[in-house]
Amino acid sequence: MSASLPACLEQAVDRKPRHDAYDLAIHMELEGVTDQVAQSVYGYAGTLEMAQAYFQQIAMPRPKVAAPGISQTLLEYFKGLAFALPVLISAVVMIRFSLSLWGGPISIEDAAAVAIGTLSSFLVTGGLVQVMAWRVLFLLTTGDPGTAASTCGLWCRRGVLALFGSGCAGWLVNGFFGWMPDSLALLAVGFHLALGMLWLASGALYVLEGMLWISAATAVGLAVAGSLHYGLGAGLYLSQFCGLGAAIVISASASYIIFRKKAGNKFPKGERIPRPRLVHTAAPYFLYGLLYYCFLFADRWIAWTGKTASETLPIFFRGDYEAGLDVALIAFVFGAGWVHASTQSFFATMQRALSEYLLNQAAEFNRAMHQFYLRRLLLFLPIAVLTCMLVYWTGIRLDVLSTMVMRKVAATALVGFLFLVIGLWNASLFFALSLPFHTLRAMALGLFTDLVVSYICSRTGHYSDSVYGFAVGACCFALWSSWMCSKELQKADHLQFAASV
Amino acid sequence: MEILNLFRVGTILALVYLVLPLYVTRFGGKYKTGWLNLVGPVFLRTALFVQISVIALGQWRLCLPGTMGALYFFWILANTWHSYHSRWMYQSIEWKYRWSRILKRLEPKTGKGPVRVTSISPQSAIAYVLISFIFLQTAGFPVANLRFLTPESYGRALSIGTLLQGSTWTYEGSIALLIPAAFWTGLDAATVVRLSGPVILLALLFACWHCVKSFGGSWRSAFFAISLFWIASRWFQLNPGEENTARDLAALFLLLGISHLRTSYGYAAISLLLVVMVNPQLDAAYLCPLLAVFAGLALEKLLVSLPTFVSRPATAGLLLAAGLPAVIGAGPRLASEPLQYESAARAVYEIAAQFPRNQWTVVSPGNELAQIYGRGWHVQLSEFTSRHKVEQVSQPDFQFPYPTGHVFVFVEKKPLPVKAMAIYSNGDEAAYNYATQSGRIALEYQAAELMAAYVGAHRNVSVFGEDDDLIVYHVQPTPVKVTK
Numbered sequence: 005m006s007a008s009l010p011a012c013l014e015q016a017v018d019r020k021p022r023h024d025a026y027d028l029a030i031h032m033e034l035e036g037v038t039d040q041v042a043q044s045v046y047g048y049a050g051t052l053e054m055a056q057a058y059f060q061q062i063a064m065p066r067p068k069v070a071a072p073g074i075s076q077t078l079l080e081y082f083k084g085l086a087f088a089l090p091v092l093i094s095a096v097v098m099i100r101f102s103l104s105l106w107g108g109p110i111s112i113e114d115a116a117a118v119a120i121g122t123l124s125s126f127l128v129t130g131g132l133v134q135v136m137a138w139r140v141l142f143l144l145t146t147g148d149p150g151t152a153a154s155t156c157g158l159w160c161r162r163g164v165l166a167l168f169g170s171g172c173a174g175w176l177v178n179g180f181f182g183w184m185p186d187s188l189a190l191l192a193v194g195f196h197l198a199l200g201m202l203w204l205a206s207g208a209l210y211v212l213e214g215m216l217w218i219s220a221a222t223a224v225g226l227a228v229a230g231s232l233h234y235g236l237g238a239g240l241y242l243s244q245f246c247g248l249g250a251a252i253v254i255s256a257s258a259s260y261i262i263f264r265k266k267a268g269n270k271f272p273k274g275e276r277i278p279r280p281r282l283v284h285t286a287a288p289y290f291l292y293g294l295l296y297y298c299f300l301f302a303d304r305w306i307a308w309t310g311k312t313a314s315e316t317l318p319i320f321f322r323g324d325y326e327a328g329l330d331v332a333l334i335a336f337v338f339g340a341g342w343v344h345a346s347t348q349s350f351f352a353t354m355q356r357a358l359s360e361y362l363l364n365q366a367a368e369f370n371r372a373m374h375q376f377y378l379r380r381l382l383l384f385l386p387i388a389v390l391t392c393m394l395v396y397w398t399g400i401r402l403d404v405l406s407t408m409v410m411r412k413v414a415a416t417a418l419v420g421f422l423f424l425v426i427g428l429w430n431a432s433l434f435f436a437l438s439l440p441f442h443t444l445r446a447m448a449l450g451l452f453t454d455l456v457v458s459y460i461c462s463r464t465g466h467y468s469d470s471v472y473g474f475a476v477g478a479c480c481f482a483l484w485s486s487w488m489c490s491k492e493l494q495k496a497d498h499l500q501f502a503a504s505v
Numbered sequence: 506m507e508i509l510n511l512f513r514v515g516t517i518l519a520l521v522y523l524v525l526p527l528y529v530t531r532f533g534g535k536y537k538t539g540w541l542n543l544v545g546p547v548f549l550r551t552a553l554f555v556q557i558s559v560i561a562l563g564q565w566r567l568c569l570p571g572t573m574g575a576l577y578f579f580w581i582l583a584n585t586w587h588s589y590h591s592r593w594m595y596q597s598i599e600w601k602y603r604w605s606r607i608l609k610r611l612e613p614k615t616g617k618g619p620v621r622v623t624s625i626s627p628q629s630a631i632a633y634v635l636i637s638f639i640f641l642q643t644a645g646f647p648v649a650n651l652r653f654l655t656p657e658s659y660g661r662a663l664s665i666g667t668l669l670q671g672s673t674w675t676y677e678g679s680i681a682l683l684i685p686a687a688f689w690t691g692l693d694a695a696t697v698v699r700l701s702g703p704v705i706l707l708a709l710l711f712a713c714w715h716c717v718k719s720f721g722g723s724w725r726s727a728f729f730a731i732s733l734f735w736i737a738s739r740w741f742q743l744n745p746g747e748e749n750t751a752r753d754l755a756a757l758f759l760l761l762g763i764s765h766l767r768t769s770y771g772y773a774a775i776s777l778l779l780v781v782m783v784n785p786q787l788d789a790a791y792l793c794p795l796l797a798v799f800a801g802l803a804l805e806k807l808l809v810s811l812p813t814f815v816s817r818p819a820t821a822g823l824l825l826a827a828g829l830p831a832v833i834g835a836g837p838r839l840a841s842e843p844l845q846y847e848s849a850a851r852a853v854y855e856i857a858a859q860f861p862r863n864q865w866t867v868v869s870p871g872n873e874l875a876q877i878y879g880r881g882w883h884v885q886l887s888e889f890t891s892r893h894k895v896e897q898v899s900q901p902d903f904q905f906p907y908p909t910g911h912v913f914v915f916v917e918k919k920p921l922p923v924k925a926m927a928i929y930s931n932g933d934e935a936a937y938n939y940a941t942q943s944g945r946i947a948l949e950y951q952a953a954e955l956m957a958a959y960v961g962a963h964r965n966v967s968v969f970g971e972d973d974d975l976i977v978y979h980v981q982p983t984p985v986k987v988t989k
Contacts, residue, residue, distance in 0.1 A: 113861065180513075181691030185861060280608035306571075313670040313879065316861050459571050463671070 010046065024363045029055035077345050084344025086215040088337040090206075090222035097226045103233065105202075105225050105247050106195055108240060116308070116321040117188040121195030123305065126297045128170045129200045132163040133207035134293035135286045139275065140211045150270040153263035156211070158275075160204050160256075167200040183318050191241065198248040205255035209262075217258040225251030288440035292431070295447040299477060302451060303458045304329070307470035310462035325468050328413025331399040332421050335392045339425030342388075346380050347432045354500060366497040373496040377433075377489065381426065388425065392418040409468045416471040423478035430485035434492075437499040442488045450481030507648040507700070513690045514700045515707075521577070521685040526551045529585040545715060545761055547584075549775045552682060552758075554580050556782050559681035563674040570688045577685070628724045631824075635728060636710045638832045639735050643746035644703040651699070651850035651876075652843065654744075658698055659844065659875040661750065665694035666878030678783045679751030693857070695876040698750070705753045706746030709794060710734075712760040716798045719764035722805055725820065730801030732827035734794045743790050755784040756791045763795060843922075845872040849915055852970050852977045853877055856913055866907045869915035870939055870948075882909060887938045889914070890951040899958040904982050912980040914956055919974050920949045 029052045032042075039050040048054035098104045107118050136159035143152035171193045178189045206218050229247030232238040238246075263271075277285075304325070312320045353376050361369040396418060399405040405414050427450065431443040458473025492499060526547045527540060558576050562568035646654070653659055664677040665687050680698075687697045713734060714727040722730075738745050745753050762776025780791070804823065808816045849869065853876045856865055866882040867873055868889045877883045884907070897903060905912050923942045937944035956978050960966050969979035 279611045283611060284604075284608055309571075313672075314863055316863050318862070456575075459575075463567060463569060463572070 025052065025056040025059040027363070028059050077349060080348045081341045081345040083215075084341035085337060087210070087340065089215060089219045091337070093219055093222050094226065097230070101230060101234075103226065103230050105222070105229060105244055105251065106199060108244075110240065112321060112323075113184075113188060113316055114191060115323070116317050116319055117184060117192040118195050119304075119308070119321045119326075120319060121192040122199055123297075123301050124170065124174060124192070124196045125167070125198075125200035125203060126301065127294065128166050128196070129163055129203040129207070130297040131290035131293035132159060132166060133203060134289040135159060136163070136204075136207060137211045138286070138289045140208075143275070144211075144266070149263060149266035150268075150272050151275060153260075153267050154271050154273055155275050156208050156259065156263065160208060163204040164201060167197050171196050188317075194241075194245065198245055198252070201252050202248055202255065205252050205259065208259040209255055212259060212262045214258055214262055217262075218255065221251040221254035221258070224254055288444060291444055292435075292440065292447065295444065295451055299447060299451045299454060299481070302454045302477070303470045303474040306455070306458040306462050306473065307467045310467035310470060322467060324407055324409045325413050325471070328405065328410040328468075328471070329417050331395065331404055331410075331414045332392075332417035335388070335395045335418050336421040336425065338391050339388060339421060340428070342384060343425060343429045343432060346384070346429055347436065349380070350376065350433060351436065354496070358500070370494055370496045374490065374493045377493050380429075381486070384426070384429075388422050392422055409466070413468050413471045416475045420471070420475035420478040423475070423482035427478065427481040427485050430482070430489040433489055434485070437492070438502055439492060439499070442485065442492070446481050446485035446488065449484050450477040453477040453480045507651075510690075510692055510696055511644060511648055511700045511703065513692065514686050514697060515704045517686045517690045518683075518701065518704050521555070521689070522548050522551050522682075525581055526584055529581050545765060546769070546772050549758075549761060549765075549772050549779070550584075551580070552779055553775050555685060556678070556681045556779060559668070559684045560676065560678070560782075563668050563676075563681075566671045566673065568668045568674070568684065569671055573684065573688055626724075631828075632714065632724050632728045632731065635731055635828055635831060636707070639710060639731070640703055640707050640746075643706050644700075647699045647702060650847055651695075651854055652845045652847050653695075653699065653872075653875070654844075656844060657751075659872055662695040662698045662875035663878055665697065666875065669694060670879050678785065679754055682754065682783070683750070693876065693880060694878065702746045702750060702753070705750055705757065709745065709753055709757045709760070712757050712764070713794055713798055713801075716760045716764040716795075717801055719767060720798075720802055722802045725808070725824070726798075726801040726805040728801070728824060729804045729827055730794075730798045732831040733800050734797035735831040736827070737793055737797060738790075741790075741793070743793060751784040752788055752790055755780045755788070756794050758783065759791050760794055760798065763798075845870075846917065846921060846974050848970065848972045848975045849873060849917075849977075850876060852913070852915065852975070855970070856911075857881065860911055864909050865911040865913060866909045867913045867915065868952075869913075870921075870945075873915065882907070886915070886948055886952055890948060890955060893955055895954055895958045898955055899962045901962050903959075903962070905980060907982070910981065912982065913969055914952065914978040914980065916952045916956055916976050916978065917945075917949045917974060918953075918976055920946045921974075 032051055032055055037046075037051055037054065042048045042051045042054045046054055048057065094104055098108075102109055106122060107115065110118065136156060139159065140152045140156045143149070143155060174196065175189055175193055178184060178192075179186075183189075184192070206221070209215075209218050209221075225247040227247075228250040229243040232246055233240055233243035307322055307325050308319050312318050350373075354373060357369050357372045361372070396405075396415060399414055400411070405411045427446065430446070434440060434443040454473045454477025456473070457476045458470040461469035461472045523544065527543060530543055530547055531540060555577070558573065559568055562572055562576075653662070661677065661680050664674065664680050665683060667674050668680070668684060669687055683697055683701050686692075686701060687694055690697065692700075710731050713730050717727045717730050737743075743752070745756075758776045758779040762773045762780065765772040765776060808820050808823070811819060850873070853867065853873050856867065857877075857880045860881075862880055863882065866884055867877055868884045868886055870886050874883045893905075920942070923940060923945050938948045939945060959980070960978070963980075965981045967979045967981075969977040971977070
């Protein structure tokens with residue numbers, strides 16, 4: 005600190021550096037330098053003028069926060085990709101051994117039942133996993149792993165209850181409408197329960213960043229299913245259910261072990277939040293999870309129910325449609341890695357910008373954040389287009405996309421996934437900046453568009469035209485959320501302050 | 506089971522045409538008048554909307570559950586929009602307010618709220634009892650029998666079936682209002698047609714009551730009107746509620762139109778438009794309930810004009826005289842010729858319940874098609890007998906050329922008695938086979954001969970069902986397995 009400073013200023017800045025001249029003026033007044041004192045003793049017009057005169061002298065250079073390097077970004081990118089590791093393991097085992105934890109070489113009717121069970125498991129658990137992740141992450145970051153563990157258990161139990169409730173409801177609804185025979189309905193409910201529990205257990209592990217555990221659980225599940233089916237000659241479904249059971253047990257045990265490591269043996273009762281407050285605060289997270297999976301599966305559902313008048317079931321699994329979507333999903337996985345890395349990078353940049361700009365430079369701070377957002381978006385687009393083209397080309401070269409329907413679905417879904425990645429990035433920013441309703445609005449718009457376009461296209465044309473709805477819906481989601489995000493980032497300083505309160 | 510199905514049809518029709526539109530119209534409290542005054546307008550508006558939607562979508566082959574569901578959803582929203590003065594749908598503050606009300610309901614309750622009991626006067630209860638008896642009489646046949654009574658009903662079921670499947674549809678105004686029931690009850694078209702008759706009759710009886718009330722009549726006039734209508738319709742063998750949906754619906758809308766004449770020309774016009782749409786062929790039988798209403802009103806006027814010591818016993822006597830025959834269902838009733846054996850209809854329903862959708866084929870005369878459409882495949886018995894010869898089917902390696910895993914052949918042991926409905930002319934094989942007794946006998950004989958030859962040479966055939974009139978053969982060619 006400069007030796008030429010008056011004693012009052014020495015006292016005003018001795019604890020920590022002041023943010024700006026106004027801040028300094030307030031502290032000077034606290035030290036007794038009123039306007040009168042500033043005039044009579046120091047010869048300034050007032051305290052503020054004196055603070056402005058001395059501020060440049062006492063302003064300390066702020067500690068610089070380094071920009072994330074390439075290696076850090078890459079690491080975050082691969083962390084973002086890690087969720088696809090179990091999928092990769094499943095795909096390899098499926099190609100090599102024709103075995104998976106659900107589906108496989110089964111009749112088309114059974115495939116429909118398994119597909120319905122899979123979809124419904126995602127729909128029921130999607131919202132609950134989001135809420136669980138939100139609460140548990142909050143408690144972990146506030147240093148209360150014991151309550152976090154109990155809360156995680158509480159939401160898992162609620163999830164299991166929801167699965168059983170929805171399974172029974174689904175069974176009754178099927179009985180009422182007679183969509184499929186009882187045996188198939190039972191199969192669908194079985195996979196709904198088993199997969200739903202697996203998603204809940206995996207959700208807990210994701211929150212705890214135990215990606216490798218999820219992969220291990222998947223691998224063990226596949227090994228159990230494989231040894232029962234091929235080794236002991238057990239039925240495919242029995243083997244798969246045993247495999248799923250093993251995967252659930254491993255995931256749940258791993259979550260328990262990690263929580264125990266964090267919290268010791270202290271597991272107090274879960275959070276006791278009054279019900280109205282819980283519902284009010286958790287609703288956006290729950291709705292986001294629900295809407296996201298609804299959006300992801302809406303076009304499939306419409307394609308499966310379109311033109312089924314002469315089929316054996318009113319809900320009919322379309323293998324070629326699914327194959328096209330699965331190929332396009334590869335591009336989405338790469339995009340999801342980018343979402344994770346970009347979100348991390350956004351907040352690192354925000355920290356850096358906070359250290360660079362003073363309080364009276366809010367406009368510059370906002371501009372910097374806005375420009376970062378636009379730069380990221382512009383950087384992503386050409387890379388994503390190239391990735392999509394590469395995936396499509398590889399699919400054709402490897403003859404995975406063997407029919408015209410598959411090619412059409414894959415090409416359109418690639419466009420859709422590209423937009424979906426952009427939308428998801430915006431969604432992650434909105435949630436981090438405490439603006440969940442922007443995400444919900446954009447997602448609801450996308451879902452509505454998806455449903456309308458998919459329905460009209462598939463009912464007036466071929467069932468596979470349902471994929472256009474997905475592309476248009478994703479486009480609406482991305483454009484609306486990007487527009488809102490761009491608008492909101494022009495007041496990034498306020499959002500940063502509001503989110504940190 | 507059929508009682509449950511009747512409940513399903515009734516519930517869905519009531520929800521679609523009355524409960525939901527009525528609830529949303531009153532939502533927000535714009536209308537301070539009693540809900541009973543809104544029943545007629547709400548029903549007419551919704552019926553017109555559904556009628557026009559189904560006709561338009563049916564022509565474009567887009568009358569599917571999703572499309573109809575979406576349109577109906579927007580219709581319900583439109584009703585809400587109309588009813589609530591502050592336009593809650595686009596005001597975020599309203600949404601926040603409603604959300605906070607939902608949250609408030611989640612708070613722990615301290616005491617029980619007041620319990621409201623709707624009271625029914627003893628006099629009205631008498632009319633309700635009469636209506637219940639008439640409903641039970643009408644519902645008896647469709648609940649106990651799976652076959653239809655009239656050829657029009659088979660056509661109507663087939664028409665609904667083609668609409669549900671998105672096939673080319675020929676305009677049939679009387680089925681449009683049944684489409685929501687066909688979509689959302691999960692029942693097949695034939696069951697909806699069969700069980701909607703009593704529900705529509707119920708609506709017609711309440712429309713009689715409504716009409717009487719709109720002309721200033723009391724429960725007594727309503728009682729007389731309903732009784733007289735029921736007795737007259739039985740006397741003239743009109744059989745309301747027994748599948749003649751078109752006529753019943755037209756009469757219902759006519760009554761509602763007349764009753765709205767004094768309050769709103771708009772709704773009267775909607776009613777008359779609906780009369781023309783559901784049954785363009787004007788029928789004098791529409792007038793039966795209307796005449797009964799005026800007779801009921803006249804009777805009450807007469808009783809009121811009499812001195813009290815005469816009017817009281819006269820009222821009691823007239824109520825008894827009119828009510829008793831209606832309650833016990835006296836009077837002649839149309840003795841219709843069966844168009845299909847009941848066992849044949851039951852066999853179709855059993856097959857549909859036991860075997861996966863579209864994996865079976867029924868070979869039978871044409872009437873089963875209405876019950877099969879959309880669930881399995883159908884081959885005309887005449888086509889079956891003309892395509893195959895006894896020498897051909899008696900070969901051990903012969904297989905019927907139908908691509909399903911199960912083929913059911915219906916052979917009448919006693920050919921169905923046929924009232925000649927068409928004159929056989931040169932080349933009209935269908936008319937000869939199905940509409941003349943000799944043609945039917947010949948057809949069934951050929952079918953029996955073919956099946957006897959097939960059974961003698963094959964092991965993949967069994968008897969699915971048999972009674973004195975009918976035998977159903979079950980042929981099982983090798984099932985086709987499709988893998989993912």
